[in-house]
Amino acid sequence: MVADREGGHRRTPGRAAGRTAVYATCGAVLLAGCASMPDSGDLRGVESTPRQDTQVRVFAMPPGEDAPPSEIVQGFLEALTSDDPRFSTARQYLTSRAAQRWEPERSTTVLADGPGTEASQPGDRENGDDYTFTLTGTKIATVDAQQSYAPASGDYRQTVHLTRDKKTRQWRIDALPQGVVMGRSDFQRNYMSVNKYYFASNTTSAGSDQPMAVADPVYVRERVDPMTQMVRSLLNGPTSWLRPVVRSSFPTGTALSKDVTSLTPDDRNKLTVPLNDKAAGIGHGKCDEMAAQLLFTLQSLTQTVDEIELRAGGRQLCVLGDDRATAVADRGAETNPDYLYFIDGGHRLVRMTNHGGNSVRPEPVPGALGDGSKALRSVAVARDEHSAAGVALDGKALYVAPTIAGSTLGEPALQSKGKTEADRLTTPSWDAQGDLWVADRDPAAPRLLLLEKGGGQPVNVLTPGLDGRINAVRVAADGVRIALVVDKNGTQSLLIGRIERDRTGEQPTVSVQELRSATPDLEQVTAMSWAADSRLVVVGRESGGVEQVQYVQCDGSIPETGALPGLTKVTSIAASEDSDAPLFATSEDGLLWLPGGSGWRTVKETASVAFYPG
Incomplete structure (x- = not known):
């Protein structure tokens, strides 16, 4: 299975301190992919440096003697993408006053491509000691002063003003936006x-x-x-x-x-x-x-x-x-599941050891959810694997039972009044403290519900800012983040929310706050699962695109190991926060797994939903 940067499975540390290579370009030690520097006229966009081996060190050149305004702006933008620890070379393109005021650590704006530039209008160029450029581009993300990533959209337009020093007659930037700006590939490299x-x-x-x-x-x-x-x-x-x-x-x-x-x-x-x-x-x-x-x-x-x-x-x-x-x-990431679970052709809850392979034989889960007495559409197994919650085949009723031989279902813990299967209960999800989460999709009373310790009176979870109907719920192991697939006007998006709990009153108050998109580029998300402490695996497609399986970070960024082998008509995806656990999925071909470094392999032909505890 492809490893990410979580725990002990990320790349080795020699990338920053090991072998160091330097590219010599444009006749000097300079940024790879440096652009031509016209003496007059509009600058062309600063091309994002092509993705290089990440052990390559990139250095910037200081401003040349008598460099024209276009070259000063070009050199400054390229210096922003270098490995200069304190941006000292970039500061050489600024006046002393501007260099003191500029705060590159305040933010990083990521553009789809490197920043383009528009020179000032001809009438403004008559002033021989004054020059203006406008930086342009399409925003895709920002990183704030806390180093927190957030997807972004819309046009980027910021002004850079240059002046000619009265004594040295050298052009320098005296007004510029705070922070740094660069293209996507330079951001990924840096x-x-x-x-x-x-x-x-x-x-x-x-x-x-x-x-x-x-x-x-x-x-x-x-x-x-x-x-x-x-x-x-x-x-x-x-x-x-x-x-x-x-x-x-x-x-x-x-x-x-x-x-x-x-x-x-x-x-x-x-x-x-x-x-x-x-x-x-x-x-x-x-x-x-x-x-x-x-x-x-x-x-x-x-x-x-x-x-x-x-x-x-x-x-x-x-x-x-x-x-x-x-x-x-x-x-x-340290919690190792004992079993992979799935619903077989008889609508029973079954399990098998999670290393995959055709030699592994599934077995019914002990207890009422595995004996076939109640046909099941979806199930969630508690993280300690001692109990499970199952939704009946018609989606109306939720049952909770221990995974021990001889257990019985008893009365439903929750029932939906939705008129169709699509308007009833979602697949439930357990958090690490043993609470059970589920959404009721009844259009007359859509709700996100919490059953403390899997039972009792359901708590209505407040969802301020939610715009749409919840189609899927998955709580992170930490119990403070929740992933929701939300449908709005036919578009299904993956949103991550922060779980806040208030136990000061007689009744606990639980809410999901500040929902944010984890898949801004996907129009349809059909399946998802947490796959590490801050990563999920998602099945979805872009507008006009084909279905794909990929990793995403909960902040909306895409890790280096984002893409996974293609798979079509996926009905569920099973991943664990423990990144050693293999990835499973169900599709029209049955139950499949993804061994490391290869494509999907069929394990069992009859399986409708696969999942790990949680």
Whole structure:
């Protein structure tokens, strides 16, 4: 199965610090794919650098002597896409005043192609010491000052003004937009998606009562000391979208010690992190949680960190290694499902070990949902695999039963009054603390519902901002994020929401806040599943396109390993937050699985829905 950047399965760390190659282009060490520099007239667009081997280092050239305005703008835009840690070369294209005021870290705007340029109107060119260009393009994303990615759309138009220095007679930029701008391919070459980790504020694991680790994906510059970047980002706190539902174990104001410029693990894969005095007085349990946050974060970046040592006030605070981290906090990617589950031709719940292959024989799940007494359309198995919830074949009733021999169904836990199967209950989903989620698609009373511990009086989940009808529900293992397939006027989109819980009153209040698209380019999403701590696998198609299976990040970006082998008429997709678990799907060909590095293979001909616990 294709691995992503989660946990120990992302690429090795030598990409930033290993072999370094330099491209010599345009007669000097310069950006690959550099553009021609006209002395007058309109600039052509700055072409995005073609995707290169990610170990290639890209350097920018400073401004040439007596360079005309067009060359100054061109060189500045290309310098933005280099590996210059502090954009010092780019600042050489600015006046001293502009260089002091420019904040490149404030934002990154990603365009479909490199920024185009439009020179000022001829009448404006008569002023010999004044020149203006307009940067243009089509926005596809932005990365804010917190390094948080968000899809974007619409036109990009920003003005760059140049002036000629009265003493040196050199052209320099004296007014420009804050942040940086670049094309998609340059962004993909320069930046990488990495998870930093916090703990759910109001959620603990049902099995252990340990805090649940929550991934907070951010984008960092790949070849500019990403390890130190990630530690600083973690200490700065969670991104705004996630902040209401997570906490950090680091005391407020904790930062790296002032004398720290770069962090590197030793030859035993141990990273020592010196902190300021804000962390000096913490207890051992809190220190272990801090170290776990760092360990989870850095292991999403590299495989070379197995142990964290925290220091402050001139002494060791604690040491935490891989072997103890799972005893400190639960994390979805560390949860290994025992079985893959599916509904067979007899509408029963069956299971098999999840390594796939035709030699694996499925078996009925013990209990009422596997004995064939109730025909099932969809099922969700709890994450501890001790109970399951099944929707009857007609979609009207939801039953919850333990997965033990001799269990009975009893009365439905929930019923829908929808007039057709399509207007009734969706496939349910379990979160890590044992609560059950399901949507009722009845047009007369569409609702998202929560059954605490799988039973009791259903809680109506508030969904402010939801525009459309929920067709599918999948809760992340961390219990604070939920994926919804929402239908609006025939378009089915994948939205990610933040789960907020308020238990201060007599009745708990649960809501899904700030829904955002995870698939802005897809018009029809037909199946989805969480596939890692911040990644999902999705079946869908673009407008006028063909059905495809791909990975997406929950922030709406596409990971490098996004595309998967093609598959048609998919009815369900089964993935686990544990990226070692193989990928399964069901289609008109039955149950299929995807062994690593090959195409889909048929496992069983009669299967309507496949899924892992959750």
